[in-house]
Structure formats: C-alpha cells, structure tokens
Amino acid sequence: MKTKHLFLLISLTLTIFLNGCIGKREINELALVMAVGLDKGKDGKVVVSVQIARPADARGQTGAPAGNTGDPIWSAKAEGKTIFEAIRSLSTFSTRRVFWAHNYIIIINEDLARDGISDIIDFFTRNPELRMRTWVVVTPNKASNILSTMTGLEVISGEAMDKLFRYSSISAQAPRTQMIDLQSAYLSESSEPVLARVKLIKRGISNKKPGQEGSYKQIDLSGAGVFKGDKLVGILGQKETRGLLPFIEKVESGVMAVSCPKEPEQKISLELKHYKFKVTPLYRNGEISFHIKYDTDFSMVEAGCPLSLEDRAQITKLEKQVANELKGNVNNIVSKAQKDFKADILELGKIFNNKYPKEWQQIKNRWDEEFQTAAVKIDVTVNIEDTALLFKPTKTGK
Incomplete structure (x- = not known):
C-alpha cells in the first residue's frame, strides 16, 4: 500500500511541471495553404503565390455568409530575394499564420x-511542415494564374489539381512526380528529373449561356518538362510522354486510336489492359547496351469499321500496326533523351547499377557520355485479346 501511495504522490507532483498543448496551433489562427506557385521576379527575385482556403466559404454554398466573400479560396503573392524571404513577406498582410502541411501542389x-x-528543392525538402508527397509541376503560364483558376467540380482548385494527378495514371498523359521523386532524381548519380507540365486552355462550357464553348479556362495536363541537373532543358509532348512513362512509373491504362486495316480513313479505339516492360542492361567488352522487351495486351473498345476477332488476318495486321507505333514512341523518347537532351530521364543508369554494381563504380563519373552512346534494342509484342462485349462486328439489321 505504501508503494501505491508513493507512486500516486510522485505522479501528482509531476503533473504540476507538465504544460498542456505545448506548441499548439488553433485552426482559426492558421492560413491553410492548398497550393503554391513560383514565378520569376525582377532583378533576380522570386515571386511566391499561395492559395489559401477560406474555412467559412469552402463549404460550397452559393451565397456568401455575412462578412465573407463567398469565394472558397484567397490567393496572395509576395516577392523576395529568396523563397523564405518572400514567404515571410506574406505575414505583413496576412491576418493568419501561413501553414504548409496541407499543401497539395507546387507549380513552377x-x-x-x-x-x-x-x-526550390532545398527549401521544400528542408521545411518540416512540408510533405514529401506534394505534387510538383511546371507551366508555361504564370504560376499565380494557375493558382487563381477556379475549377468546375471541386470547390478548392488546389484539391482539384491533386485529384487530377491522383487519377492521371489511367490517361497516361503526364508523369506523376512528387517532391520525393524530384529530390531523388536530383540527388541521383545518373537519373535526371522529369516533371509534369500543366497549362491553361479554354475548355469550359457556360451553363448560363448555352453555345459559348471555351468560355472558361481550365487546367490541362500537357506533357512533361525535362531537366538536366536543376535546369529545365526541354519539353515533351503528350505522345513523347506516353513513350517515357513505362520507364519511370507504372501505367494503369491508356488509349490508342489506330486506323482500320481495310479502311484507313476509319478508326479503332484500343485500351491498354496489361503490359510488361523490362529493360535488361548488357556489358560486354567495355560496351554498354540495353534490351527493352515490351509486351502488351489490348482490348478493342470502339470500332468504326466492321472487324471481328475471328478474322485473324485483320487482327494480326492490326497488332503489327500497334506494335510499330509503340516501338516508334519508345525509339523517339530514347533518341530525344540521348541526342537532344543528353539527360538520362529513362533511369537506365539506375538499372545498369543494379545489375553491374562493380562496373558502375568505374563508369559513373562519365555516365553522361556513356548514356549518349549506349545502344538500345527494342522488341514490342501486341496481343488484342477481346473486344469488350462484342466478338463480331456490329451490323445493321436492314
């Protein structure tokens, strides 16, 4: 009993020295950043734009409550010699402390x-409030304009861009690069960073004025930006990006529109269902080469011409046509990486290092030169398995 009483007395004594909620932050005192943009300022300065959620107005109501604007976001920007200086400048007119932990995306x-x-990499990886799973993109538009664009489905546009990338793997139009991927490629001995590219296009349709198409600007995935070191050196279009993606990430799906075998003016839509993409490095007599084996399974989801799986001659011709296009896409991105950008965005150095770690130590300091001259052989196979629900062409009953 004495032991229990002594333990209770010690516990009560210790509670006197405990502080409740050390470092607490009240939600109504924070400006929650949903997206951040970075633009080039004057005289070497950087302009930082932030998109901040309005808690009272982010519930989607059409009318504004008393004392509020009705807008779900508040966008602000400040300029400084460094990113941190610009961010601290925001505190001169923001009535709340800027809080970064909920940031969805960084737009450059x-x-x-x-x-x-x-x-940018240094600041956003060093700050303990920032998450490494934040999306990172480049844009030809001003980043501040991207931030202030209202999207159609989501109340907060930063959240909309997050979901745009979360489900982009089914369209295979842009890489899904997060800050952790950017930092990893930047610090790598061989690989170079690739960031998704977004831009504003006139795509929305007015609900109030029918027929006025393109009346609203929307954020659209538009290929990728290629870096060498920390500098942007080139832009990839959507077709080139589709050739790149199997090298750097898992693609869930994809759509190809190809010409009908007997009626080239008509189109057939094929959906990628499964694939295996394997890159095998070879090192013989001091020569580096790579063998790429790309095996794909497609499903026919739309046919603008009569076509049946029973007609093996047409299906074989179609499979060869698709294989040639896929091989062309891969050949094109390999050529651009080796000759135009001279940057290993394909992660071939990483693959070589995994198989030949001892030899890699000998060539890693000259990998830029070795990468540009490495031979790459590509084999593509295509199998069109089914046509969804229809196994015979759709014909009129007349």
Whole structure:
C-alpha cells in the first residue's frame, strides 16, 4: 500500500511541471495553404503565390455568409530575394499564420525553371511542415494564374489539381512526380528529373449561356518538362510522354486510336489492359547496351469499321500496326533523351547499377557520355485479346 501511495504522490507532483498543448496551433489562427506557385521576379527575385482556403466559404454554398466573400479560396503573392524571404513577406498582410502541411501542389513557371530549381528543392525538402508527397509541376503560364483558376467540380482548385494527378495514371498523359521523386532524381548519380507540365486552355462550357464553348479556362495536363541537373532543358509532348512513362512509373491504362486495316480513313479505339516492360542492361567488352522487351495486351473498345476477332488476318495486321507505333514512341523518347537532351530521364543508369554494381563504380563519373552512346534494342509484342462485349462486328439489321 505504501508503494501505491508513493507512486500516486510522485505522479501528482509531476503533473504540476507538465504544460498542456505545448506548441499548439488553433485552426482559426492558421492560413491553410492548398497550393503554391513560383514565378520569376525582377532583378533576380522570386515571386511566391499561395492559395489559401477560406474555412467559412469552402463549404460550397452559393451565397456568401455575412462578412465573407463567398469565394472558397484567397490567393496572395509576395516577392523576395529568396523563397523564405518572400514567404515571410506574406505575414505583413496576412491576418493568419501561413501553414504548409496541407499543401497539395507546387507549380513552377518555366522561365524560373530554366534558371534552376535547386533552391526550390532545398527549401521544400528542408521545411518540416512540408510533405514529401506534394505534387510538383511546371507551366508555361504564370504560376499565380494557375493558382487563381477556379475549377468546375471541386470547390478548392488546389484539391482539384491533386485529384487530377491522383487519377492521371489511367490517361497516361503526364508523369506523376512528387517532391520525393524530384529530390531523388536530383540527388541521383545518373537519373535526371522529369516533371509534369500543366497549362491553361479554354475548355469550359457556360451553363448560363448555352453555345459559348471555351468560355472558361481550365487546367490541362500537357506533357512533361525535362531537366538536366536543376535546369529545365526541354519539353515533351503528350505522345513523347506516353513513350517515357513505362520507364519511370507504372501505367494503369491508356488509349490508342489506330486506323482500320481495310479502311484507313476509319478508326479503332484500343485500351491498354496489361503490359510488361523490362529493360535488361548488357556489358560486354567495355560496351554498354540495353534490351527493352515490351509486351502488351489490348482490348478493342470502339470500332468504326466492321472487324471481328475471328478474322485473324485483320487482327494480326492490326497488332503489327500497334506494335510499330509503340516501338516508334519508345525509339523517339530514347533518341530525344540521348541526342537532344543528353539527360538520362529513362533511369537506365539506375538499372545498369543494379545489375553491374562493380562496373558502375568505374563508369559513373562519365555516365553522361556513356548514356549518349549506349545502344538500345527494342522488341514490342501486341496481343488484342477481346473486344469488350462484342466478338463480331456490329451490323445493321436492314
């Protein structure tokens, strides 16, 4: 009993010295950042734009409550010699403390990216409030304009961009690069960073004025930006990006529109269902080469011409046609990486290192030169398995 009483007395004594909620932050005192944009300023300065959620107005109501604007977001920007200086400048007119832990995306203007993003990588990986799973993109538009664009389905546009990338693996139009991927490629001995590219296009349709198509600007996935070191050196279109994606990430699906075998003016839509993409490095007599084996299974989801799986001659011709196009896409991105950008965005150095770690130690300091001259052989096989629900062409009953 004495032991229990002594333990209770010690516990009560210790509670006197405990502080409740050390470092607490009240939600109504924080400005929750949903997205951040970075633009090139004057005289070497950087412009930081932030998109901040309005808690009282982010519930989607059509009318504004008393004392509020009705807008779900508040966008603000500040300029500084460094990113941190610009962010601290926000505190001169923000009535709440800027809080970064809920940030969805970092948007970098291409003019700024061409000058280098090493300071951006350093700041956003060093700050303990920031998550490493934040999306990172480049844009030809001003980043501040991307931030202030209202999207159609989501109340907060930062959240909309997050979902745009979360489900982009089924369209295979842009890489899904997060800050952790950017930092990993930047610090790598061989690989170079690739970021998704977004831009504003006139795509929305007015509900109030029918017929006025393109009356609203929307954020659209538009290929990828290629870096060498920390500098943007080139842009990939959507077709080139589709050739790149199997090298760097898992693709869930994809759509190809190809010409009908007997009626080239008509189109057939094929959906990628399964694939195996394997890159095998070879090192013989001091020569580096790579063998790419790309096996794909497609499903026919739309046919603009009569076509049946029973007609093996047409299906074989179609499979060969698709294989040639896929091989062309891969050949094209390999050529661009080796000759135009001279940057290993394909992660071939990483694959070589995994198989030949001892030999890699001998060539890693000259990998840039070795990568540009490495031979790459590509074999593609295509199998069109089914046509969804229809196994015979759809014909009129007349």
